[in-house]
Amino acid sequence: xxxxxxxxxxxxxxxxxxxxxxxxxxxxxxxxxxxxxxxxxxxxxxxxxxxxxxxxxxxxxxxxxxxxxxxxxxxxxxxxxxxxxxxxxxxxxxxxxxxxxxxxxxxxxxxxxxxxxxxxxxxxxxxxxxxxxxxxxxxxxxxxxxxxxxxxxxxxxxxxxxxxxxxxxxxxxxxxxxxxxxxxxxxxxxxxxxxxxxxxxxxxxxxxxxxxxxxxxxxxxxxxxxxxxxxxxxxxxxxxxxxxxxxxxxxxxxxxxxxxxxxxxxxxxxxxxxx
Amino acid sequence: xxxxxxxxxxxxxxxxxxxxxxxxxxxxxxxxxxxxxxxxxxxxxxxxxxxxxxxxxxxxxxxxxxxxxxxxxxxxxxxxxxxxxxxxxxxxxxxxxxxxxxxxxxxxxxxxxxxxxxxxxxxxxxxxxxxxxxxxxxxxxxxxxxxxxxxxxxxxxxxxxxxxxxxxxxxxxxxxxxxxxxxxxxxxxxxxxxxxxxxxxxxxxxxxxxxxxxxxxxxxxxxxxxxxxxxxxxxxxxxxxxxxxxxxxxxxxxxxxxxxxxxxxxxxxxxxxxxxxxxxxxxxxxxxxxxxxxxxxxxxxxxxxxxxxxxxxxx
Numbered sequence: 258x259x260x261x262x263x264x265x266x267x268x269x270x271x272x273x274x275x276x277x278x279x280x281x282x283x284x285x286x287x288x289x290x291x292x293x294x295x296x297x298x299x300x301x302x303x304x305x306x307x308x309x310x311x312x313x314x315x316x317x318x319x320x321x322x323x324x325x326x327x328x329x330x331x332x333x334x335x336x337x338x339x340x341x342x343x344x345x346x347x348x349x350x351x352x353x354x355x356x357x358x359x360x361x362x363x364x365x366x367x368x369x370x371x372x373x374x375x376x377x378x379x380x381x382x383x384x385x386x387x388x389x390x391x392x393x394x395x396x397x398x399x400x401x402x403x404x405x406x407x408x409x410x411x412x413x414x415x416x417x418x419x420x421x422x423x424x425x426x427x428x429x430x431x432x433x434x435x436x437x438x439x440x441x442x443x444x445x446x447x448x449x450x451x452x453x454x455x456x457x458x459x460x461x462x463x464x465x466x467x468x469x470x471x472x473x474x475x476x477x478x479x480x481x482x483x484x485x486x487x488x489x490x491x492x493x494x495x496x497x498x499x500x501x502x503x504x505x506x507x508x509x510x511x512x513x514x515x516x517x518x519x520x521x522x523x524x525x526x527x528x529x530x531x532x
Numbered sequence: 533x534x535x536x537x538x539x540x541x542x543x544x545x546x547x548x549x550x551x552x553x554x555x556x557x558x559x560x561x562x563x564x565x566x567x568x569x570x571x572x573x574x575x576x577x578x579x580x581x582x583x584x585x586x587x588x589x590x591x592x593x594x595x596x597x598x599x600x601x602x603x604x605x606x607x608x609x610x611x612x613x614x615x616x617x618x619x620x621x622x623x624x625x626x627x628x629x630x631x632x633x634x635x636x637x638x639x640x641x642x643x644x645x646x647x648x649x650x651x652x653x654x655x656x657x658x659x660x661x662x663x664x665x666x667x668x669x670x671x672x673x674x675x676x677x678x679x680x681x682x683x684x685x686x687x688x689x690x691x692x693x694x695x696x697x698x699x700x701x702x703x704x705x706x707x708x709x710x711x712x713x714x715x716x717x718x719x720x721x722x723x724x725x726x727x728x729x730x731x732x733x734x735x736x737x738x739x740x741x742x743x744x745x746x747x748x749x750x751x752x753x754x755x756x757x758x759x760x761x762x763x764x765x766x767x768x769x770x771x772x773x774x775x776x777x778x779x780x781x782x783x784x785x786x787x788x789x790x791x792x793x794x795x796x797x798x799x800x801x802x803x804x805x806x807x808x809x810x811x812x813x814x815x816x817x818x819x820x821x822x823x824x825x826x827x828x829x830x831x832x833x834x835x836x837x838x839x840x841x842x843x844x845x846x847x
Contacts, residue, residue: 404578
């Protein structure tokens with residue numbers, strides 16, 4: 258409807274502002290509640306900002322092992338995303354440039370992986386991870402997270418690597434470059450926007466993942482942020498401002514990433530999925 | 533190698549025979565399949581192999597502590613005949629269908645609107661995206677305290693209509709979960725539609741306007757036919773996604789979901805990790821995999837990933 262901006266889309270505008278309200282109210286609630294004092298919490302009007310805002314809940318969360326869980330989440334996310342992007346770029350390079358049946362069959366197999374529900378693997382993964390002696394370690398979260406991130410990452414990267422002009426590969430070949438050199442100095446730089454997109458997308462998914470951590474780890478030393486929200490809820494019990502402060506703190510890093518990479522994330526996600 | 537065959541090499545020999553300078557160049561141009569191995573290996577071990585292990589475990593009794601013992605079809609008969617299973621299956625289908633029916637029109641409306649060029653629409657789009665960055669655990673905790681009948685928003689504002697047992701009543705919690713899923717995922721799908729609408733050539737809209745088409749006519753005859761592929765893509769992601777909803781339900785109900793929201797993945801988790809019946813949970817896992825593949829296959833034969841695939845190959 259971009260060309261018909263002269264005629265107002267009344268239905269669309271009404272729907273958009275209604276939905277904006279639906280989205281903003283809970284987010285507003287999270288932020289202002291995190292600034293409330295615990296004592297007045299039940300008697301305040303919860304939609305009004307607190308009269309005497311305080312950061313004491315944030316202090317309590319930070320004292321409750323938040324920094325440890327935070328660094329665990331950073332380790333899990335960085336390791337998973339780095340490995341996923343590297344192995345997926347290698348695979349996408351072969352899938353686009355090779356005519357062998359192995360490349361085509363591998364791509365079909367990976368695409369099928371998009372339909373496998375992650376939830377369905379938690380029982381066997383629990384068995385396998387326990388047998389391998391990896392239960393209750395960060396590896397237990399990292400390895401399956403990479404496995405489930407690979408299909409969508411390969412799909413999006415393949416879409417972009419396909420757009421690299423054939424002539425560029427030909428001229429590299431004439432220069433006598435090997436496959437690693439072509440991958441490193443042609444494919445990687447040209448696919449950079451796509452790499453940033455999938456990296457942000459994968460990071461978002463891994464950072465927020467709950468189930469692997471719930472099933473495959475146990476001790477506080479190996480706790481990641483989404484699981485810590487769940488345990489904070491148990492420890493803090495009725496301390497709602499404390500829980501909301503934990504929610505805000507756990508979201509800040511991904512919010513920063515989002516603000517920095519929003520344009521690329523949005524355009525890349527939609528291009529990757531709808532191409 | 534005889535002179536004769538060298539004069540007329542078969543296809544196989546041409547491939548495996550001594551490389552000519554030209555074919556050597558080609559071989560170097562085509563990257564080695566070895567580069568596929570790391571991705572395939574990790575995928576095979578942590579995504580494919582678990583399916584086989586789940587199949588094996590579904591024929592055993594295993595309490596997660598001792599070793600599994602073979603029991604044949606016992607788990608399958610017991611689980612598939614149980615009331616929890618039929619209840620979970622029906623609820624899962626209901627969640628999939630209703631959440632599709634709720635999310636698609638909203639996403640479509642918002643996507644078409646956001647495709648406009650006015651500045652404030654870009655601001656709206658940025659705000660719409662916010663729920664995507666929150667984890668399901670965070671979203672569930674927020675709604676849990678907002679909807680609390682005694683200490684939540686409804687009680688605080690003194691509005692009786694909002695002051696219901698949202699999370700205890702089986703019908704209400706079903707509606708609440710549908711709403712929260714929509715809250716989280718409508719933004720992503722409306723972005724898909726926004727991108728879909730923006731790909732439509734402007735000339736089509738201009739022609740429609742010159743012909744004096746109403747807004748509804750323009751939508752029916754220009755926008756809708758042009759975004760059909762987007763509808764399929766969005767629906768695929770939506771259907772497979774809502775089948776496996778777990779995190780929100782688990783956190784929202786404090787880890788003890790009632791019968792009213794015990795969809796299959798929830799039933800599987802409780803069977804395995806709360807009742808220590810890993811064999812039974814594996815049966816439910818196999819059913820989930822089957823349902824996921826069925827939905828994907830159904831949409832693929834309809835168009836879906838098959839079309840996506842062929843579009844890529846056409847490039």
